[in-house]
Amino acid sequence: MSILGNILGKIFKKRDAAPAPTAPAQPAPTAPTAAAPAPTPAAAQPVDVDGILDFMNEQRDQKLNWRTSIVDLMKLTGMDSTLAERKELAGELGYTGDTSDTASMNIWLHKQVIQRIRDNGGQIRDMTD
Numbered sequence: 001m002s003i004l005g006n007i008l009g010k011i012f013k014k015r016d017a018a019p020a021p022t023a024p025a026q027p028a029p030t031a032p033t034a035a036a037p038a039p040t041p042a043a044a045q046p047v048d049v050d051g052i053l054d055f056m057n058e059q060r061d062q063k064l065n066w067r068t069s070i071v072d073l074m075k076l077t078g079m080d081s082t083l084a085e086r087k088e089l090a091g092e093l094g095y096t097g098d099t100s101d102t103a104s105m106n107i108w109l110h111k112q113v114i115q116r117i118r119d120n121g122g123q124i125r126d127m128t129d
Helices: 003-012 049-058 070-076 083-093 102-119
Strands: none
Touching: 003 049, 003 083, 003 102, 049 070, 070 083, 070 102, 083 102
């Protein structure tokens, strides 16, 4: 699994979904009927990521600044936040800057990960840049 996938999984607590039980077969209708509209999938419920991460942070002795630091966000979710891991994450997310400029890379990574969390239904209050 990708590093981003691991981060999202830790935040959203994704579990392997059990297969849905199958409904018993229905007999085919004998008379022509109007086609029923296909059911639309229920929209994913928004997830209060602020609350989840703040709660996780409250449980720690060392408080982390996950709102501005990719290192702290990774630590908070139990991920390895070494430079090697962050460089790998940068590669996954398509970072084209100089990975030796870790300050710029870290800022970019944090913005990208926060956006990916939002793209996956996570609610995070706007953060100042």
